[in-house]
Every structure is written in structure tokens, then in C-alpha cells.
Amino acid sequence: MIRVRSLVLLVVIILMIAACAPGGSTPVPGTPGTTPAQSEPVASEPAESEPAESEPAESEPAESEPAESEPAESEPAESEPAESEPAESEPAESTPPTGGEPVVGGTLAFGGAALAASLDPALTSDGESFRILQQIYEPLVDLAPGTVDELVGVLAESWEGEPSDTEYVFNLKQGVTFHDGTPLNAEAVKANFDRWQNFAEEFQANAYYYGAVMDGFGPENLISSVEATDENTVTITLREPSPTFLFGIALTPFSIVSPAVLESTNADDPTASTLGTEVVQGGTGAFVLEDYVPAESATLSRNEDYHGEHPAYLDRLIILPYADPAARLQALQAGTIQGLDLIAPADRAAVDGVEGYQLINRESYNTLYLGVNPTATEGSPLAEQAVRQAVSHAIDREGLIAAFYGGGGSPADIFLPPTSGWFDSVSEGVEVYDYDPDAARTLLADAGYGPENPPVVNFWYPTEVTRPYMPDPAGLHQAVTTMLEEVGFQVTPGSAIWGTEYIPAAQNGEYDLHFLGWTGDFDDPSNWYGVHFGYSQGEPAAQFGCDIEGLEAAIDEADAALDETERGAAWNEVASIIQSEVCFATLVHGDTGIALTDQVQNYVANPTGSESFVDVWLSGE
Amino acid sequence: MTKFILRRLLLLIPILLGLTLLIFVFTRLLPGDPAQTILGERATPENMALVRASLGLDLPLSEQYLRYMGGLLQGDLGRSFITNRDVVNDFLQRFPATIELSLAAMFFAVTLGIPLGMFTAKRRGAWLDQLGTVVSLIGISIPIFFLGLMLKWLFAIQFPILPDSGRIDLIDFIIPRVTNFMVVDTLIAGDFEAFVDALRHLILPGLALGTIPLAIVMRITRASVIDVLNEDYVRTAHAKGLPSGMVDGRHVLRNALLPVVTVIGLQTGLLLGGAILTETIFAWGGVGRWIYDAVTSRDYQVIQSGVLMLALIFVIINLIVDVSYAFINPRIRHS
Numbered sequence: 001m002i003r004v005r006s007l008v009l010l011v012v013i014i015l016m017i018a019a020c021a022p023g024g025s026t027p028v029p030g031t032p033g034t035t036p037a038q039s040e041p042v043a044s045e046p047a048e049s050e051p052a053e054s055e056p057a058e059s060e061p062a063e064s065e066p067a068e069s070e071p072a073e074s075e076p077a078e079s080e081p082a083e084s085e086p087a088e089s090e091p092a093e094s095t096p097p098t099g100g101e102p103v104v105g106g107t108l109a110f111g112g113a114a115l116a117a118s119l120d121p122a123l124t125s126d127g128e129s130f131r132i133l134q135q136i137y138e139p140l141v142d143l144a145p146g147t148v149d150e151l152v153g154v155l156a157e158s159w160e161g162e163p164s165d166t167e168y169v170f171n172l173k174q175g176v177t178f179h180d181g182t183p184l185n186a187e188a189v190k191a192n193f194d195r196w197q198n199f200a201e202e203f204q205a206n207a208y209y210y211g212a213v214m215d216g217f218g219p220e221n222l223i224s225s226v227e228a229t230d231e232n233t234v235t236i237t238l239r240e241p242s243p244t245f246l247f248g249i250a251l252t253p254f255s256i257v258s259p260a261v262l263e264s265t266n267a268d269d270p271t272a273s274t275l276g277t278e279v280v281q282g283g284t285g286a287f288v289l290e291d292y293v294p295a296e297s298a299t300l301s302r303n304e305d306y307h308g309e310h311p312a313y314l315d316r317l318i319i320l321p322y323a324d325p326a327a328r329l330q331a332l333q334a335g336t337i338q339g340l341d342l343i344a345p346a347d348r349a350a351v352d353g354v355e356g357y358q359l360i361n362r363e364s365y366n367t368l369y370l371g372v373n374p375t376a377t378e379g380s381p382l383a384e385q386a387v388r389q390a391v392s393h394a395i396d397r398e399g400l401i402a403a404f405y406g407g408g409g410s411p412a413d414i415f416l417p418p419t420s421g422w423f424d425s426v427s428e429g430v431e432v433y434d435y436d437p438d439a440a441r442t443l444l445a446d447a448g449y450g451p452e453n454p455p456v457v458n459f460w461y462p463t464e465v466t467r468p469y470m471p472d473p474a475g476l477h478q479a480v481t482t483m484l485e486e487v488g489f490q491v492t493p494g495s496a497i498w499g500t501e502y503i504p505a506a507q508n509g510e511y512d513l514h515f516l517g518w519t520g521d522f523d524d525p526s527n528w529y530g531v532h533f534g535y536s537q538g539e540p541a542a543q544f545g546c547d548i549e550g551l552e553a554a555i556d557e558a559d560a561a562l563d564e565t566e567r568g569a570a571w572n573e574v575a576s577i578i579q580s581e582v583c584f585a586t587l588v589h590g591d592t593g594i595a596l597t598d599q600v601q602n603y604v605a606n607p608t609g610s611e612s613f614v615d616v617w618l619s620g621e
Numbered sequence: 622m623t624k625f626i627l628r629r630l631l632l633l634i635p636i637l638l639g640l641t642l643l644i645f646v647f648t649r650l651l652p653g654d655p656a657q658t659i660l661g662e663r664a665t666p667e668n669m670a671l672v673r674a675s676l677g678l679d680l681p682l683s684e685q686y687l688r689y690m691g692g693l694l695q696g697d698l699g700r701s702f703i704t705n706r707d708v709v710n711d712f713l714q715r716f717p718a719t720i721e722l723s724l725a726a727m728f729f730a731v732t733l734g735i736p737l738g739m740f741t742a743k744r745r746g747a748w749l750d751q752l753g754t755v756v757s758l759i760g761i762s763i764p765i766f767f768l769g770l771m772l773k774w775l776f777a778i779q780f781p782i783l784p785d786s787g788r789i790d791l792i793d794f795i796i797p798r799v800t801n802f803m804v805v806d807t808l809i810a811g812d813f814e815a816f817v818d819a820l821r822h823l824i825l826p827g828l829a830l831g832t833i834p835l836a837i838v839m840r841i842t843r844a845s846v847i848d849v850l851n852e853d854y855v856r857t858a859h860a861k862g863l864p865s866g867m868v869d870g871r872h873v874l875r876n877a878l879l880p881v882v883t884v885i886g887l888q889t890g891l892l893l894g895g896a897i898l899t900e901t902i903f904a905w906g907g908v909g910r911w912i913y914d915a916v917t918s919r920d921y922q923v924i925q926s927g928v929l930m931l932a933l934i935f936v937i938i939n940l941i942v943d944v945s946y947a948f949i950n951p952r953i954r955h956s
Contacts, residue, residue, distance in 0.1 A: 107792045109792055118704050118705055118706065206659070208663075270705070291798075294706075320791075323901050323904075327770070327786060330773050331786050333778045334785035336787060336790075497652065499657045499658055516662065517662070518662060
């Protein structure tokens with residue numbers, strides 16, 4: 001019976017170690033922290049050099065919403081002064097320090113936080129999966145390199161259809177073949193759309209983006225019909241106009257897979273499908289999948305027949321998973337990899353301006369906010385608008401960026417990040433709260449609070465997690481608490497475990513003040529304001545307890561507006577109400593960083609993390 | 622002997638059955654569920670209900686358990702809730718990496734630990750012995766995470782003589798995976814250079830992971846050798862004028878080895894399931910990290926089936942230890 005005891009002991013030990021270990025950090029595709037959309041880097045901006053092969057382009061569409069999610073990853077955090085990064089700025093960054101003519105050849109080993117959760121693009125929703133899969137598979141349209149609000153055709157050469165339309169016609173690029181040699185045609189596209197719409201229930205949990213963009217699954221969802229009008233034309237009819245449709249299908253999960261491969265891998269059968277696990281040749285992208293070892297490596301090699309402007313410059317691209325940011329940096333320093341994503345904020349100094357390395361700042365497409373809930377506690381001082389305004393004025397956003405983001409970030413004046421194509425129209429004339437402790441004290445005094453009777457609030461932060469928008473929850477909490485106390489608040493701190501306790505409690509509206517954040521799925525204001533403040537059966541979102549006269553009507557109106565100008569103005573109205581009432585205090589848009597050796601040329605970062613390696617090349621080999 | 626092994630194998634059935642229930646209950650007791658992991662910030666009550674339903678988590682617990690057992694009895698260990706990957710495949714792909722790493726660690730532990738234990742035992746009380754005790758204490762208490770990062774900093778970055786992470790240099794070598802034991806696969810591929818590279822990749826993680834077992838093996842060996850050295854038959858052997866090398870080898874070590882073998886078996890079993898930190902910092906794709914991720918993401922299916930498979934292997938290793946015990950000591954065989 002010693003055996004039984006040692007066995008039980010083993011199980012207990014394994015479970016205990018795992019349960020106690022520092023969870024959140026660095027989630028792996030599907031780890032607590034990760035979440036559909038959010039996992040993933042976030043990033044910076046367009047680029048200069050080398051347009052990137054892009055595609056015939058043809059733009060068109062109008063509004064926006066691209067998106068991708070952001071990887072989860074996490075970063076240890078630490079504080080650390082700012083040095084590094086000018087942060088923000090604008091157009092962004094790509095790499096070319098040396099410039100010159102692209103060199104063909106070489107192998108680039110690149111470190112991410114994890115490999116793909118699944119090799120079936122439709123079943124992924126995190127940035128680490130997208131990093132690999134978008135080199136192999138392609139959707140009909142995609143974001144232009146470095147942008148979040150400009151679409152280019154990829155498999156579609158051109159398309160007709162506006163946000164106010166219900167019919168979209170895609171003219172496919174001719175002569176494109178999948179890696180297995182079969183041709184891309186309208187039937188192939190239809191086969192993929194049909195597959196997604198009819199996903200078995202077991203798949204639906206993982207097909208987050210299809211469900212989100214198409215409003216669920218099955219014959220009742222947004223898609224009314226998908227027709228192969230002729231060999232190279234696909235007509236998609238929607239049940240109602242959807243401003244997020246076009247940018248939604250630019251996401252990696254909407255990549256078109258060879259029907260022959262779908263069939264040979266039993267891709268529709270949840271218990272038998274091998275599309276998510278086997279190395280298959282089902283894509284059209286610039287790289288083909290050569291080898292895949294779970295948790296070890298994904299090896300991609302150049303697709304010589306690529307239909308884009310040019311085949312990839314790299315012979316091979318190897319993606320390696322380093323869950324720990326410190327180990328990732330060591331691998332770069334040891335020469336095992338030549339590039340890595342999601343550098344820890346504290347480690348930016350190790351590569352920024354250091355000889356032999358380059359740091360690419362990926363501008364934020366996320367926002368950290370402080371939820372301010374007037375109804376969480378009976379008789380809360382936050383019920384008064386002036387007190388909520390005092391909270392927002394009390395916070396030194398630049399100080400937080402310097403201390404916790406390695407300087408990579410920008411103050412969040414409003415919820416929507418400046419990288420959004422909607423930023424100008426939505427932010428226009430909206431009240432913003434500068435760091436002004438005196439103003440905060442005055443507001444509190446006017447509301448009848450003073451040193452004798454300070455406003456008492458509880459303030460919560462999550463444990464076992466980091467996020468690109470929240471690199472160090474405990475440190476941020478301490479810093480913000482100090483700022484609040486500085487102007488006269490009396491703060492009762494609290495913490496809870498991220499996925500299992502914190503999120504449910506925050507969403508139930510149990511906290512006076514709490515940290516949370518968001519990374520955009522689509523570049524549409526509805527994905528920011530609508531998701532958070534939308535009413536459900538006449539009730540405001542419990543998380544913020546923000547029941548303001550006119551808010552529900554304003555959101556409904558904004559949701560229904562299809563014309564770009566009207567839509568911008570309508571969401572501007574929503575943002576104005578929320579800002580002036582301070583339903584939350586938006587704090588920081590956190591940038592992420594890509595570290596490369598100076599050999600790596602022409603890496604173009606995108607705030608959404610949607611980045612292709614087709615234009616990347618290695619110098620000096 | 623056959624009967625002994627058979628009896629032990631039969632005992633496995635009730636043990637494993639009980640284990641499935643135990644693990645099932647444990648996973649359900651963990652706060653949170655996979656739907657929260659999948660949804661993260663998007664975990665609104667409506668979204669949660671949808672995802673739970675599609676994962677079958679809305680069923681009563683008893684039904685969930687029966688379904689799991691039903692699959693198990695048909696040899697189906699299920700698919701991950703998070704990745705939808707087949708659990709057995711994932712396990713089999715990763716387990717060779719874990720075995721390789723554990724063996725490397727145990728290689729260091731045994732080849733260094735036993736001689737060191739013997740050496741210090743024979744110099745009991747001398748300063749070398751005391752130094753050994755202090756060093757082994759440090760070995761037991763140093764965090765693997767820290768040790769691993771330090772080893773890498775020293776031997777891969779400051780003095781780049783060893784690779785920092787991974788199982789082989791993927792830029793230089795393309796090795797078809799046959800067994801997933803890198804050392805074996807490189808030999809199958811007939812690439813000796815790759816074989817050497819694979820061995821070099823084992824050194825730092827093996828050292829990091831082997832430190833604790835090394836310290837334990839050394840201390841147990843020392844204690845056990847000291848005991849045996851006091852036995853009458855050792856004194857007799859010396860009195861008979863046997864060369865001291867022969868006394869040490871044939872009489873002392875052989876008799877002192879029993880507890881050491883037990884510890885080696887237990888430690889190997891623990892390594893197989895517990896190399897989480899080493900696997901994380903050395904980007905080593907083994908089962909430790911896999912199960913760790915499954916627990917943090919509440920991927921019930923992976924936890925249940927992964928731990929079950931590990932437990933099965935743990936039991937088998939223990940069986941092997943018992944059998945080798947019986948070989949070393951006939952008294953056990955006949956009892």
C-alpha cells in the first residue's frame with residue numbers, strides 16, 4: 001500500500017504545484033490569461049520602408065474594424081524607469097536599420113510566448129496562434145501592413161460592398177493554388193464559410209471569432225447565403241447590414257483552407273479532425289508548414305509559388321515558444337533566436353539602443369482602465385459625479401507609464417486608443433482628465449469631504465495575471481492607491497485571482513474601484529463602448545453600475561448608424577456621456593515591444609499583432 | 622517472481638479506478654472552469670453559458686464523470702477543451718522529451734551523487750564531508766528557476782559554450798521525428814553531429830533539474846554507507862585482509878544501495894511529472910509544462926487524462942524498482 005500512498009501523494013503534489021505556481025503569467029494559448037481576443041501583442045505601426053507585398057489592393061471599405069486579438073503573454077513586470085522608447089509617436093516602426101536591397105535566404109528563429117493552440121485557423125483566437133497561422137493561411141482580405149483600419153485584398157482581388165449593404169461580392173484572385181496544389185476558386189471559399197456556419201457544438205467553444213463576427217452559428221446567424229456565382233466570384237448575403245463584417249473576415253480565423261485538405265483531415269468531425277494537429281498543406285500563404293512539434297517548434301519554409309508580389313525572402317522561419325519572458329530574452333542573447341515578441345517592459349533597456357539589437361515598439365491597441373462603480377457599496381461616495389471626477393484627476397498616467405511600461409505606452413485620454421481609425425471622430429470635444437491633484441482635492445472639498453471625513457472606497461486588483469495593458473497589477477495598484485490617498489481618499493485594498501474570482505466579481509459590480517482592460521477585436525467603437533456599456537434588457541452593465549439618462553438610447557443609435565460620419569458622431573456622443581460621468585477612468589494604452597538582432601530587416605509591427613514575415617530578410621549572411 | 626509481478630499488476634486496476642475519481646473530484650474543486658479561460662475578459666454570463674454548454678460542462682457532475690469513464694473504458698482519453706487536440710497524442714509527443722530530460726538529470730544525480738556520498742561517508746566528520754553536506758543542502762534549497770537562469774547566463778551568454786534552450790539547433794539540423802527522443806532520432810537519421818548537439822542541449826537543463834536529486838542521492842548514499850560501514854561483516858572483511866576496494870564495492874556499496882535505489886526510483890517518478898520550471902525556462906516541450914498549463918487553464922480533460930497517464934507510469938516505475946529490489950535482495954523475493 002505504500003504504492004497507493006505515494007501515488008496519491010504524486011497526484012496531490014502535481015496538482016498543488018500547478019495550482020500554486022504563478023499562474024497567469026504568460027499564458028499560453030489557452031491559459032487563463034489568454035482569452036480570445038486578447039492574447040497577443042499589440043503593437044505599433046505602419047511602417048516605413050518596404051510596403052510589403054501586400055496585394056492588389058483595391059481598398060474600398062469603409063469603416064473599420066480589423067483586429068486580431070492580442071496574445072496573452074504576460075510580462076513580469078517590474079517597474080523600472082522609463083528609459084527607452086519615445087513611446088507613442090506615430091507612424092511606426094519597422095526595422096530597417098541598414099536598409100539596402102533585400103537578401104534572399106537564411107533561417108530566422110523567432111521566439112513567441114507559445115505555439116499555436118490549434119493548427120486549424122478557425123479554432124484559434126489568440127495572438128500566438130495567429131503569429132504562426134497567418135504566415136501559412138490567408139483570408140479574403142487583410143489589414144494593410146502596419147494599419148488597423150485599412151483593408152487590402154489578399155485572396156480577393158477586389159470586392160463590392162459597404163457597411164450599409166447586405167450583399168458583398170468578392171472577385172477572387174486568379175491562378176492562386178493551395179499548398180497542396182489544388183486551385184483556389186469560389187467553391188473553395190464557399191466550402192469554408194459553410195463549414196464555419198455549421199460547426200458542431202464542440203467546435204463552437206473554440207471558434208470564438210466566427211461566433212462573435214457572425215452573431216453565432218447555424219442557419220439563423222448573420223450569414224444568409226454564400227454563393228459561388230462563377231468560378232472566381234463569391235457573393236455573400238447578410239441578414240442585415242453589419243459594420244463589422246468586412247474587418248471581421250480579415251481575421252486569421254477566417255482564413256480559407258483547401259477543401260481537399262478539409263476533407264482529408266475530417267475537419268468537420270470534432271472527434272476525428274486532424275486539421276488542428278497534423279502538418280498539412282492547406283494554405284495559400286507565403287510560407288508552408290514543414291514541421292510542427294507541439295510545445296517545441298513550428299518550422300515554416302518558403303512557398304516558392306506564392307501568389308503575392310514576391311515569395312518570402314527567408315528560406316525558413318522557425319517559431320519557438322518561450323513562456324517565460326526572461327528565458328526568451330536569454331535565447332536572443334545566446335543567439336538561439338534572432339527575434340522575439342512581447343519583451344518584458346523592464347527588459348526593454350537590455351535591447352533598446354544596445355549594439356547588435358533593435359527594439360521595435362508596437363503601439364498599443366489596448367486600454368487599461370479603472371472601473372469606478374457608484375453602486376457597488378451602499379452609500380458609496382462614488383455615487384457623486386464630482387468624487388468620480390476627482391478619482392480620474394488624481395492619477396498620474398505618465399508616471400505609471402514610466403514606472404511600469406518601460407516607457408512604452410501612452411496616457412489613455414479616452415477608452416479608444418489613438419491607433420484606432422475612429423479615434424479622431426470619437427474623441428472630438430470629449431472631456432478628458434489631466435493629472436491635477438489640486439483639482440481633485442477641490443472637487444472632494446466641494447463635495448463635502450476632508451481630512452476628517454475622507455471618502456472611503458475599496459479598490460481591487462487581480463493576481464496571477466499580466467496583460468499587455470497591465471504588466472504588473474500589484475505594482476500598479478500600489479501606485480494608484482498612493483495617488484488616490486494623496487488627494488484625500490481612504491483606500492481599502494483587495495485582490496482576487498484573475499480568471500476564477502476577479503473577473504466574475506468585477507463583472508457583477510462588486511468592487512468600488514477595480515483594474516481591468518480591453519484589447520480591440522475589431523476597429524469599431526461598438527467593440528469598445530458597446531461591449532462594455534451596452535444595456536441588457538434595460539439594465540446597465542453591472543460592472544460599472546453606470547445608469548445615465550440617455551446612455552442606452554445613445555448606444556442604440558450609435559449601433560444602428562451605418563454611415564461612417566454618422567457612426568463616428570453617434571459614438572462620440574456615447575463617449576462624451578461616459579467621460580463626463582466618469583463611469584471609469586481610462587488610464588494607459590500599453591505598447592508592446594519586439595526585440596530583434598540588427599541582422600533582421602524590415603519587420604513591420606501592427607498594433608493588432610497581425611504581422612507577416614513575407615517581407616522580412618536577414619542581412620549579412 | 623512472475624506471480625509477484627502479476628499480483629502487482631492486478632493491484633493496478635483498483636488503484637487506477639480510484640485515481641480517476643480522485644482526479645475528477647480534484648479538478649472540479651479547483652475554482653473556475655475552462656469557459657472562463659477561453660473567454661477571459663469576455664466572460665459575460667451569456668457567453669459563459671454558451672461555452673459551458675458546448676464543452677458539456679452544463680451536465681450534472683455524475684454524468685460528466687460517467688461520460689469520461691465511458692470514453693476511458695473504450696480507450697478514449699478525450700480531447701483538450703482548450704485546443705481540441707487529442708490528449709493521448711499530445712502526451713505521447715511530449716513524454717519522450719520529459720523522459721530524456723529526467724534521464725539526463727538522473728544521470729548527473731547518480732553518477733555524481735553515489736561516488737560523492739561514498740566519498741564523504743568514508744571521511745565522516747572531516748572538513749570535506751562537512752563541505753559536502755553544506756553543498757548538498759544548497760543543492761536541495763536553491764530554486765531551480767534561479768539556478769536555470771544563472772546556468773544559462775554563465776554558460777550560454779557570458780561564456781557561450783553550451784546552447785541555452787531547446788532540444789537541438791533547429792537552424793542547423795533538420796531531424797525527422799521518429800521516436801521523439803531527440804538523442805535516438807538523430808542516431809536514426811545517422812547524423813552524428815546532430816546527436817552530439819542533442820546531447821549538448823541536455824547538459825544545462827539536466828544539471829538544473831538534477832541538482833535536487835543529486836543532493837538527495839548523495840545524502841542518502843552517505844547515510845546508508847555509514848550504517849553499513851559499522852556492520853560486523855565489513856569489519857570481518859577488512860580483518861580477512863580483503864583489499865579495501867573490494868570491500869567497498871562488494872560489501873559496502875552493494876548493501877548500502879537498497880535505500881538509494883528506492884530513492885532513485887521515487888525521484889525519477891517525481892521528475893517525470895515535476896519538471897515544470899525547468900521545462901519552462903529551457904523551452905523544453907515536455908509533459909510538466911503541459912499539465913501545468915492545463916491546470917492554470919482548467920483544461921479538465923488534459924488534467925484528468927494527463928495525470929492518469931503519468932500516474933500509470935509512476936506505478937510502473939515503482940514496480941520496476943520493486944523487481945530490481947527483489948533481484949538485489951533475495952529476501953524480498955521470497956517474502
